[in-house]
Amino acid sequence: MTAxxxxxxxALGGLYGGLLARAGHEVHFxxxxxxxxxxxxGILVDxxxxxxxxxxxxxxxxxxxxxxxxxxxxxWKTTQNDALATTLNCVCHSETVVLVLQNGLDxxxxxxxxxxxxxxxxxxCFLCCNKVGPGHIRHMDYGRITFGEAGREHAGxxxxxxxxxxxxxxxxxxxxxxxxxxxxxxWRKLAWNIPFxxxxxxxxxxxxxxxxxPAASQLAEDLMxxxxxxxxxxGSMVEESEIRKLLEDTRKMVxxxxxxxxxxxxxxxxxxxxxxxxPLRAAIDxxxxxxxxxxxxxxxxxxxxxxxxxxxxxxx
Amino acid sequence: MTAxxxxxxxALGGLYGGLLARAGHEVHFxxxxxxxxxxxxGILVDxxxxxxxxxxxxxxxxxxxxxxxxxxxxxWKTTQNDALATTLNCVCHSETVVLVLQNGLDxxxxxxxxxxxxxxxxxxCFLCCNKVGPGHIRHMDYGRITFGEAGREHAGxxxxxxxxxxxxxxxxxxxxxxxxxxxxxxWRKLAWNIPFxxxxxxxxxxxxxxxxxPAASQLAEDLMxxxxxxxxxxGSMVEESEIRKLLEDTRKMVxxxxxxxxxxxxxxxxxxxxxxxxPLRAAIDxxxxxxxxxxxxxxxxxxxxxxxxxxxxxxx
Numbered sequence: 001m002t003a004x005x006x007x008x009x010x011a012l013g014g015l016y017g018g019l020l021a022r023a024g025h026e027v028h029f030x031x032x033x034x035x036x037x038x039x040x041x042g043i044l045v046d047x048x049x050x051x052x053x054x055x056x057x058x059x060x061x062x063x064x065x066x067x068x069x070x071x072x073x074x075x076w077k078t079t080q081n082d083a084l085a086t087t088l089n090c091v092c093h094s095e096t097v098v099l100v101l102q103n104g105l106d107x108x109x110x111x112x113x114x115x116x117x118x119x120x121x122x123x124x125c126f127l128c129c130n131k132v133g134p135g136h137i138r139h140m141d142y143g144r145i146t147f148g149e150a151g152r153e154h155a156g157x158x159x160x161x162x163x164x165x166x167x168x169x170x171x172x173x174x175x176x177x178x179x180x181x182x183x184x185x186x187w188r189k190l191a192w193n194i195p196f197x198x199x200x201x202x203x204x205x206x207x208x209x210x211x212x213x214p215a216a217s218q219l220a221e222d223l224m225x226x227x228x229x230x231x232x233x234x235g236s237m238v239e240e241s242e243i244r245k246l247l248e249d250t251r252k253m254v255x256x257x258x259x260x261x262x263x264x265x266x267x268x269x270x271x272x273x274x275x276x277x278x279p280l281r282a283a284i285d286x287x288x289x290x291x292x293x294x295x296x297x298x299x300x301x302x303x304x305x306x307x308x309x310x311x312x313x314x315x316x
Numbered sequence: 317m318t319a320x321x322x323x324x325x326x327a328l329g330g331l332y333g334g335l336l337a338r339a340g341h342e343v344h345f346x347x348x349x350x351x352x353x354x355x356x357x358g359i360l361v362d363x364x365x366x367x368x369x370x371x372x373x374x375x376x377x378x379x380x381x382x383x384x385x386x387x388x389x390x391x392w393k394t395t396q397n398d399a400l401a402t403t404l405n406c407v408c409h410s411e412t413v414v415l416v417l418q419n420g421l422d423x424x425x426x427x428x429x430x431x432x433x434x435x436x437x438x439x440x441c442f443l444c445c446n447k448v449g450p451g452h453i454r455h456m457d458y459g460r461i462t463f464g465e466a467g468r469e470h471a472g473x474x475x476x477x478x479x480x481x482x483x484x485x486x487x488x489x490x491x492x493x494x495x496x497x498x499x500x501x502x503w504r505k506l507a508w509n510i511p512f513x514x515x516x517x518x519x520x521x522x523x524x525x526x527x528x529x530p531a532a533s534q535l536a537e538d539l540m541x542x543x544x545x546x547x548x549x550x551g552s553m554v555e556e557s558e559i560r561k562l563l564e565d566t567r568k569m570v571x572x573x574x575x576x577x578x579x580x581x582x583x584x585x586x587x588x589x590x591x592x593x594x595p596l597r598a599a600i601d602x603x604x605x606x607x608x609x610x611x612x613x614x615x616x617x618x619x620x621x622x623x624x625x626x627x628x629x630x631x632x
Contacts, residue, residue, distance in 0.1 A: 202518065203619065205618070209622070210618075213622075215613075215614040215615075215617035215621070216615075216618040222611070291608055291611075294538075294608075295607075295608045298532060301529075301531035301532075302519055302526075302531045302535075305529060306521075
């Protein structure tokens, strides 16, 4: 049986790790601030897939107390990557696969530097899910994971180890999709994250406020097109029909506060480099300068830096 | 003797009109919210040029009660231009010259549509001055007016009527400079107003916060260069040395809240169209798209629109 480690038991790690554990898989959870609470009360997951409670999950406060696993899932935010190398060295053996479920571009690199790029997979999660209290996850909508190989050795292939992960996740009721060209999936997710995460912070606005204002929705669309041109410069395609659909879906969505805005308002660091800086630098290296993405990046760097002046402790 | 009308007795109108009146010129002030206070207490001006008080200035609540004048000075903000046509029709005879002392580009056009472009002059004021109470003006620093002819008939010339205005203003102690190529002066002022007024609102930051942050100061510089390229597309030159000097002066300036930020925080309308929309459209018409100015314009339109939801009454 495949053993899983969930590195960061927040909304995303709690949901997917919880579903795997409920289905009987071996799952080891790394926690920080919620450790004592979960030790006493377990993990509670409200989900459209059927609410459940894990009474005695395998939980750890320190990575070095965890066993070696077959699949290590990086589920914390990129802003919490400081502990990544130490943690992976604790939980990985030479065959361990690291699945990075973080937002942005090039987010597999830090894990690849520790375990080698051919042991790393990357995934994008399309889900509405929040941690509403210690050890308490609320999953509201969506939930698909699309993932693929990050290293050159396996590039463009759906490998056996991917198929094994798909099988485990599907027995747990998780919507998971393997992708041969995973980089295109990352760019497609960025086509939403860059305008709506970014503008939600700079304009202090939810999706509905942005989409119902002519100037702000025009800007969101301009930013999407810059993501499309950046992707094209880097060799990935984001279809125009995809952009139209993202805009239309967002227009119809219930007003949604991006997790980046929630982090910003709670004075937690925001993922400026992975979601904005990395795609910007990739585009510039490929010969295209996305001027509005660059401006958004500079605005967010300023706001994040000022916000950190009164930072509250991370909780993962 | 030349008769002057001051249309809008705020910081700028109160200062320059007050100085002219103190020097013995015939000055007629149009007021709205401060009328009753000024009728009782006069106008008080604290200025580096020597504090003074006008006991009984010629004041009017309604433009139609004012006499026809030789020079009508438009001293309110472009956001208060609704009353412009009515007001000019009241105070102008066929030879009246209208001097528009407003920020932005193409701000002479509304006056030109009323009195004809060849009767209009435009001016830029470089000054630190606030209205600190009803009929109470505080002038802190700078004060130069640079102005020129706005109409095609007199384009590129320093006309006799300009010389007459220069003479009157200088007897009143005002630093005034006639310019043959006045449009270049407007672009040079925009090279400061666009980055620092705009970012002060979007980032909720004073000049010092912008200049001391690497990302925000880079963005300010990028925006200045877009103003430079916009000016060039429209046939005006902003020298690179001018940009370096503006940045250096702003870095050394005491932390300064732009009047646009003060207006925004007080929930008054901000001058989005004259300072951002007009230069943007001029550049695009000339074949250059300043992407970051366009983005700032869309952000400010969104913020201004939302801010107007709880607008407080104008006071001019």
